[in-house]
Amino acid sequence: MKQKEGFVLRTVCGEHVIVGEGLGTIDFGKLISLNETAAWLWKKAGEMGDFSIDSLTAALCEEYEVDAQQARNDVEKMVAQWQEIGIIES
Amino acid sequence: MNTPSDNEIIQSAIKLVNEGLRVTFPVKGYSMLPFIIGGKESVDLVKPEDLQVGHVVLAWVEGCRYVVHRIIKIESNQVVLMGDGNIAGVEHCLLSDVAALAVNVVTPAGKHHDLYAPWRIKASRLWWRLLPIRRWILAIYRRTILKIIY
Numbered sequence: 001m002k003q004k005e006g007f008v009l010r011t012v013c014g015e016h017v018i019v020g021e022g023l024g025t026i027d028f029g030k031l032i033s034l035n036e037t038a039a040w041l042w043k044k045a046g047e048m049g050d051f052s053i054d055s056l057t058a059a060l061c062e063e064y065e066v067d068a069q070q071a072r073n074d075v076e077k078m079v080a081q082w083q084e085i086g087i088i089e090s
Numbered sequence: 091m092n093t094p095s096d097n098e099i100i101q102s103a104i105k106l107v108n109e110g111l112r113v114t115f116p117v118k119g120y121s122m123l124p125f126i127i128g129g130k131e132s133v134d135l136v137k138p139e140d141l142q143v144g145h146v147v148l149a150w151v152e153g154c155r156y157v158v159h160r161i162i163k164i165e166s167n168q169v170v171l172m173g174d175g176n177i178a179g180v181e182h183c184l185l186s187d188v189a190a191l192a193v194n195v196v197t198p199a200g201k202h203h204d205l206y207a208p209w210r211i212k213a214s215r216l217w218w219r220l221l222p223i224r225r226w227i228l229a230i231y232r233r234t235i236l237k238i239i240y
Contacts, residue, residue, distance in 0.1 A: 012099070012102045013098045013099055013102050021111070025111070025112040025113070025114055025134065026103075026106055026111055026112070026113045026114065027113075027114040027132070028099065028103055028113060028114060028115045028116060028132075029114060029115075029116045029132055
């Protein structure tokens, strides 16, 4: 999987949000708010370029002291949400 | 998570506009009817340059609030604004208080329409001349066309 082009992590009003910047436009009607961990995962996925549930889970476990199964569940949930809103592609 | 206030969100949008980005921003209220339908449509905001009478702008007015209204007069650095959907009342600000220029109106379906297409400019000038009877036209518009469109 990889992130679709044009979706950038920004801080708006102190919150982490993913904004669609296609053609240089940011739509304030379509901001995707993220918590700290989700923002970190998005950044990591961007750095990886091509990522998978396994690679993100491994990265999450390296960064945070978290149970592997719990980390996997969180990553699966997050990735499913990204897929649902269409900001990543296979 | 604290919900940011409207002003905080607007200021974030202005910051991005100042970085040279185009920001699509939802508009509230009916003060720009019939050209912008608040609650349904948005506007594309860009850095304000070469401001003229007739431009729709996001401005900090009367030192207390932001509005997206049309410029009806510019004298030196003084700007007078009025909402197309208002029948009376104007707002004042300085040129430096104009934070962004609206260039497009964006429909809920995501279509971007040029706010300064020749027919829209003509329509807005005609609308200005209809100020004395706007009240009745707007009343009919809100009860009929507005309900059909959205």
